Amino acid sequence: MLQHDVVIVGSGLAGMSAALEICGQLDVAIISKVYPTRSHSGAAQGGIAASLGNSEPDSQEEHMYDTVKGSDFLGDQDAIEMFTRDAPEIIYQLEHMGCVFSRTGEGKIAQRAFGGHSHPRACYAADRTGHAILHVLYEQVMKQGKRISIYPEWYLMSLIIRDNVCRGIVIYDIRSGNFEVIRAKGVIFATGGYGRAYRITSNAFANTGDGIIAAFNAGVPLEDMEFVQFHPTGLFGQGILVSEAARGEGGYLINGKGERFMEKYAPAKMELAPRDIVSRSEQREIDEGRGIDGKDYIYLDLRHLGKEKIMERLPQVRQLGIDFIGMDCITDPLPIQPTAHYSMGGIPTDKDGHVIIDDKGTQLTGFFAAGECACVSVHGANRLGTNSLLDAVVFGKRTGIAALKFAKGPRLSDMKEDEVLAPVKERISAVFSSPGTESINDIRDELKENMMSNCGVFREKEGLNKGLEKVKELRERYKNGKITDKSKLFNNELIEVLELGHMLEFSEIIFKGAIAREESRGAHSRTDFPKRDDRNWLKHTLAYLTEDGIELKYKPVTITKYQPEERKY
Amino acid sequence: MIFSIQRFNPEKDTSPYFQDYEFEIPKSATLLDCMNLIKWTQDGTLTHRMSCRSAICGSCAVKVNGHTLLACKTQASKVIKDGKVKIEPMGNMEIIKDLVVDFGQFWEKIERIKPWLVPDESEKPEKERYQSIDDFRKIDAGSTCIMCASCYSDCCSLDVDKGFLGPTSLAKAQRFIHDSRDRERLSRTGEISDKGGIWDCTHCGECSERCPTEAKPLERITSLRRTAIALGITNNIGARHVKAFVDSIAHSGRLNENILPIRSMGLFNISGLMSLIPIGIRMMMRRKNPPIIHKPIDEAEDVRRIFRKLRKG
Ligand SMILES: Cc1cc2nc3c(=O)[nH]c(=O)nc-3n(C[C@H](O)[C@H](O)[C@H](O)COP(=O)(O)OP(=O)(O)OC[C@H]3O[C@@H](n4cnc5c(N)ncnc54)[C@H](O)[C@@H]3O)c2cc1C
Ligand code: SF4
Ligand code: SF4
Ligand code: FES
Numbered sequence: 001m002l003q004h005d006v007v008i009v010g011s012g013l014a015g016m017s018a019a020l021e022i023c024g025q026l027d028v029a030i031i032s033k034v035y036p037t038r039s040h041s042g043a044a045q046g047g048i049a050a051s052l053g054n055s056e057p058d059s060q061e062e063h064m065y066d067t068v069k070g071s072d073f074l075g076d077q078d079a080i081e082m083f084t085r086d087a088p089e090i091i092y093q094l095e096h097m098g099c100v101f102s103r104t105g106e107g108k109i110a111q112r113a114f115g116g117h118s119h120p121r122a123c124y125a126a127d128r129t130g131h132a133i134l135h136v137l138y139e140q141v142m143k144q145g146k147r148i149s150i151y152p153e154w155y156l157m158s159l160i161i162r163d164n165v166c167r168g169i170v171i172y173d174i175r176s177g178n179f180e181v182i183r184a185k186g187v188i189f190a191t192g193g194y195g196r197a198y199r200i201t202s203n204a205f206a207n208t209g210d211g212i213i214a215a216f217n218a219g220v221p222l223e224d225m226e227f228v229q230f231h232p233t234g235l236f237g238q239g240i241l242v243s244e245a246a247r248g249e250g251g252y253l254i255n256g257k258g259e260r261f262m263e264k265y266a267p268a269k270m271e272l273a274p275r276d277i278v279s280r281s282e283q284r285e286i287d288e289g290r291g292i293d294g295k296d297y298i299y300l301d302l303r304h305l306g307k308e309k310i311m312e313r314l315p316q317v318r319q320l321g322i323d324f325i326g327m328d329c330i331t332d333p334l335p336i337q338p339t340a341h342y343s344m345g346g347i348p349t350d351k352d353g354h355v356i357i358d359d360k361g362t363q364l365t366g367f368f369a370a371g372e373c374a375c376v377s378v379h380g381a382n383r384l385g386t387n388s389l390l391d392a393v394v395f396g397k398r399t400g401i402a403a404l405k406f407a408k409g410p411r412l413s414d415m416k417e418d419e420v421l422a423p424v425k426e427r428i429s430a431v432f433s434s435p436g437t438e439s440i441n442d443i444r445d446e447l448k449e450n451m452m453s454n455c456g457v458f459r460e461k462e463g464l465n466k467g468l469e470k471v472k473e474l475r476e477r478y479k480n481g482k483i484t485d486k487s488k489l490f491n492n493e494l495i496e497v498l499e500l501g502h503m504l505e506f507s508e509i510i511f512k513g514a515i516a517r518e519e520s521r522g523a524h525s526r527t528d529f530p531k532r533d534d535r536n537w538l539k540h541t542l543a544y545l546t547e548d549g550i551e552l553k554y555k556p557v558t559i560t561k562y563q564p565e566e567r568k569y
Numbered sequence: 570m571i572f573s574i575q576r577f578n579p580e581k582d583t584s585p586y587f588q589d590y591e592f593e594i595p596k597s598a599t600l601l602d603c604m605n606l607i608k609w610t611q612d613g614t615l616t617h618r619m620s621c622r623s624a625i626c627g628s629c630a631v632k633v634n635g636h637t638l639l640a641c642k643t644q645a646s647k648v649i650k651d652g653k654v655k656i657e658p659m660g661n662m663e664i665i666k667d668l669v670v671d672f673g674q675f676w677e678k679i680e681r682i683k684p685w686l687v688p689d690e691s692e693k694p695e696k697e698r699y700q701s702i703d704d705f706r707k708i709d710a711g712s713t714c715i716m717c718a719s720c721y722s723d724c725c726s727l728d729v730d731k732g733f734l735g736p737t738s739l740a741k742a743q744r745f746i747h748d749s750r751d752r753e754r755l756s757r758t759g760e761i762s763d764k765g766g767i768w769d770c771t772h773c774g775e776c777s778e779r780c781p782t783e784a785k786p787l788e789r790i791t792s793l794r795r796t797a798i799a800l801g802i803t804n805n806i807g808a809r810h811v812k813a814f815v816d817s818i819a820h821s822g823r824l825n826e827n828i829l830p831i832r833s834m835g836l837f838n839i840s841g842l843m844s845l846i847p848i849g850i851r852m853m854m855r856r857k858n859p860p861i862i863h864k865p866i867d868e869a870e871d872v873r874r875i876f877r878k879l880r881k882g
Pocket of ligand 3: 717779780
């Protein structure tokens with residue numbers, strides 16, 4: 001059995017930010033299923049929000065209001081206030097660490113406009129902001145040397161909670177195929193989002209919700225899981241993200257009849273309306289048979305911008321089309337579709353990352369969460385672009401500080417190694433000894449298709465119920481899933497099987513929450529309940545695992561400064 | 570199409586071998602899409618790394634028809650030759666299983682260059698430190714590196730000298746050495762000018778050719794060499810080599826291959842000079858030694874004039 005004072009699962013922006021607060025004072029370790037620099041945070045392109053006011057006057061209050069409004073009033077305003085207040089300081093700290101930022105003529109950090117923000121507030125490093133921050137944090141981790149233990153390519157298997165106290169985790173070494181139990185005073189989850197359950201997604205293969213499901217199975221509720229954000233421009237086929245810049249520079253969205261259809265939905269802002277509105281407009285065109293050749297995509301047309309402008313302003317977008325689908329946007333329109341992008345829901349926490357298990361603010365001792373896997377909630381029903389990198393660093397850091405303070409106190413609790421290993425080993429042997437009559441690939445494909453068509457941009461009762469039944473059927477079939485690689489060494493087929501299990505579990509929770517929520521709010525859009533219903537639904541969903549399956553409860557939204565009003569742009 | 574993929578599972582195989590998979594490439598599929606589909610529909614034991622599938626996480630580099638590239642950034646149809654493509658694990662690294670290699674040494678070499686900013690601790694700015702757009706541009710390209718190791722895999726110097734820091738570490742070093750906010754330019758440049766550093770690169774250009782980002786290591790190495798000479802860090806083999814090379818041409822219009830190695834080693838470096846003797850003897854035995862009498866070319870005066878002009882400018 002291994003032990004550390006604090007163990008962090010996840011090495012994206014949230015996990016590394018937390019580790020840097022703890023190292024040098026207590027013994028801290030980071031577990032990650034991919035090497036730290038491969039974490040999905042690196043894929044973020046656009047920027048990170050903070051009201052620095054470097055290109056025009058801005059204020060924390062405006063950042064707060066924009067975020068509250070963007071969240072469709074489901075965000076907790078005390079958390080949003082604190083998060084927007086911490087923002088400038090955190091950006092300066094990243095800069096002091098050596099983060100590469102694009103600069104203004106004066107040499108300040110450059111900032112650009114982003115959907116839903118009332119001022120240019122996105123600090124950026126060309127079109128690779130997440131990459132710049134991920135790498136600077138990893139540089140700082142390397143600088144700490146042995147003060148941070150890293151377990152790269154180790155996989156979280158389970159979270160150990162006894163008597164409402166978190167005691168540690170069980171992990172699996174992908175490289176050797178061995179298990180270890182880590183005893184810890186504090187455990188922080190920073191395991192990222194869950195967008196992978198959708199066929200069209202901008203998320204990495206790693207975003208399979210492992211952390212949230214480990215927490216759920218250990219008795220922790222999950223909050224607002226039904227809120228999944230779709231980005232309007234995913235490249236056809238898989239949903240790789242085409243930057244908002246393509247529309248910013250004047251790109252058109254065209255349907256199968258050759259029309260610029262945004263005229264119908266947002267005549268003033270056209271293609272530059274907020275993300276959820278554009279995604280819904282695209283989906284409506286597709287659903288009503290006006291996709292290209294009646295199929296499930298539309299065109300992002302850049303040809304009228306001309307070769308010169310494309311080469312100068314949008315070289316990356318052009319390269320993306322060439323590399324990933326073999327199309328050149330100078331000569332061809334790019335086929336695109338709405339793509340599952342960000343997971344608003346997750347493990348409920350307070351402003352310091354303590355995991356909260358009910359509507360009364362009860363903490364789960366020793367267990368913390370931060371980043372996309374957590375739900376504080378600052379994003380409510382819809383997160384604004386560039387607010388999630390900020391979420392990961394602000395709450396990563398705050399959670400690190402809270403975990404440090406906590407872990408200075410108690411002693412490591414006792415644990416019987418065999419007892420905690422047994423269920424994990426049982427699970428693995430069940431995978432290996434399954435009858436193998438079902439293809440894992442088919443189950444995964446069917447799940448992803450099911451999420452797209454029954455729980456995607458638009459939802460309605462019948463489809464949701466059908467979708468839920470389908471997930472249940474798939475969960476049964478999963479038990480007979482076939483695995484061919486039986487070796488211990490680097491068995492990533494086994495990892496994929498485990499990940500699929502997690503996706504099936506959280507998909508069911510998404511469906512349950514979506515069926516119950518009879519209103520349209522932010523990213524959750526019910527065609528049978530097209531209006532927001534503050535009287536009945538201005539509340540967070542909490543999903544619990546009980547003997548009879550998933551049970552839903554609710555908790556109120558914290559409203560301090562801004563009363564709900566209609567969200568108009 | 571035939572995907573001929575190198576397999577190796579040390580649990581059961583004694584040595585690597587190739588396995589052929591017949592697979593129809595779907596429209597617009599990337600190489601990674603194909604590898605995944607082969608794994609998912611034909612052979613679950615096939616093992617490779619991947620995550621972002623959008624060329625940013627640096628997980629999926631493999632050797633394709635002998636050259637390293639990112640599988641997720643490559644259209645499969647482009648790498649098929651005569652109905653076939655050959656896929657192998659990266660070079661200069663140990664194989665763990667199939668296409669998965671051990672990055673241990675790679676990261677050790679990154680850590681060796683102290684890959685973090687060392688700012689002036691005496692100034693504690695309240696907000697951000699200023700950096701001009703020009704200064705940002707100096708570190709922009711180098712900082713795009715995604716640590717995929719494509720360059721490392723195909724580097725010819727590393728192939729013969731495991732002690733070489735390698736293109737990735739040197740590109741990373743450039744990103745700090747040329748950062749207007751860093752205070753250790755001199756010592757950093759000194760360290761990478763030593764053995765295993767910038768002068769051990771043979772300028773073959775493989776690294777920049779393979780690099781999927783703007784990091785292009787050879788270009789970073791070239792600019793570091795300029796910095797080293799500008800900073801007067803010339804008391805090492807590589808810098809002396811360059812200086813002797815230039816001096817020789819400036820003087821006679823041609824390379825004095827007898828003097829060059831001696832000046833590169835340094836006139837007072839007795840053990841270094843002794844080490845040249847066997848090479849000299851071998852060269853003589855194979856009649857590869859340059860003429861003992863070094864004759865200037867006919868247009869030597871023109872060459873000298875060019876150099877005078879360049880040096881003045
Ligand atoms: C294409 C794209 C572009 C984006 N652009 C922006 C943007 O411009 N601005 C913005 O603010 N946000 C953006 N986002 C969102 C933002 O990038 C993420 O919300 C944020 O980076 C999440 O960081 P994180 O640290 O919580 O998780 P991640 O960076 O996803 O890290 C998760 C970590 O958990 C580890 N992990 C997961 N499961 C396990 C397990 N079972 N065992 C061990 N380790 C595990 C992983 O290895 C990884 O290290 C974008 C997202 C996408 C997909
Ligand atoms: S140019 Fe230098 S660093 Fe690059 S591959 Fe060749 S020898 Fe290696
Ligand atoms: S320099 Fe280029 S090829 Fe080398 S690791 Fe970095 S991104 Fe990859
Ligand atoms: S999968 Fe991330 S670089 Fe290819």
